[in-house]
Amino acid sequence: MTFPDDLRYTTSHEWVRLEGDIATIGITDHAQIELGDVVYLDLPATGRAVAAGEAVAVIESVKAASDIYAPVAGEVIEANAGAAANTGLVNSDPYGDGWLFKLKVADPIAVSLLLDAATYRAITKNT
């Protein structure tokens, strides 16, 4: 199980990569293992304004449907059509080609307040 150091994490198992004020968001390796084979993605529409903690996407595996939450507030600027068409990418490359959507974040500082890799790793050990 991997926990890249350059990302931030949430307790609901999303990761965030911040470049300037653009945040790329996906689900963690831990989450894709728990879910099993991902078979469907319901991603947010471009232009949608989202609040921190708002349920903005749905990821479905053979086992279960799970909500994905916006880690921080912002505006959706892109959803990963490639992953929607090939949902296996979320399992095989959760931090790379399996990214889910990008936000233009209202406040980049909010990202640095999310969990760092060490803290997130510790949390997953206890679940």
Add this chain to the structure above:
Amino acid sequence: MPVHYSGITDEHLAVRSRAGVFDISHMGEFFVSGPRAAAWLNRLLTNDVSALGVGDGHYTLMLNERGGVIDDLIAYRTEPEQFFLVVNASKIGENAAWMRRHLPADGSVVFEDQSAAWAGLAVQGPVAPSLLDHLPPRNGVKTGGSVIICRTGYTGEDGFELFAPAEAGTAWFERFVQAGAKPCGLGARDTLRLEMCYPLNGHDLSPDRTPIEAGLGFFVAIDKGDFIGRDVLAAQQSAGTHDRLAAIRLIDKGPPLRSHYAVHAGGAKIGELCSGGISPSLGIGIGLAYLPAAHAAVGSAVQIDIRGKRHAAEVVKKPFYKKPARSAPPPAAA
């Protein structure tokens, strides 16, 4: 059995293309013997056990007085006056209590619940038959040494179910893994059976639904003589039923179908899915639901409500999955 070992889709496709092995030790094993065993079983089960020779087996159902399903099972005749029944894990206690309640007082039928003594594995897939010698023919049973081998399964593929003394289960499982069968869990077991429209008791079968509503009339020998539930079924066979179990497939790729999703037609809710999933072989959502007869016809258009959004679907012919036709062998050289 865990939900999956390597991944549900991976395991499912392995069974369809090569071989998978499932630990089915949780299932129940009953033995019924005695000079009146066949006649007694024929009063409790829908199919006709007198048609089974030694070494034959068939799918059958045990009904309550309303014609509703207590359990579905496979019955095998292992000796002239001995039958081996394999029943669902969740119904072992209920089945045993029901059967004991109906035993004749004179000891002419002996019923034994041996479930705790047996481990079971299912080895399924086109390669499965090559993993064990001396298999019985399809639907048949063979006993040898301490094992019982049944040429049956819950996947739609060729293969067998092997029952061994409980302590020998792990060794048998490992032997088949070593031989190339992929370990498969509950998730793949469900997707494989759902693609074949094989019902699952507790979901597609219940005490309030008859085999006629479930489309299982083929396994009801209505003319064999009286059995519990017969009158209700006979009336349904002549008058028809209000509801029928229909196979439903999404039109466009979308989310998986799941039990309890509402089924709509003509602006009204007409039923709920009792089983649902994504077919790994077809790549699309599939499910089963009891629908009013008019909507249960093949080709009927319905919508499935998935988290508030309606998805177009249609009733299709069973099973969802058909094995690809083998290509013809090349012509012999002149």
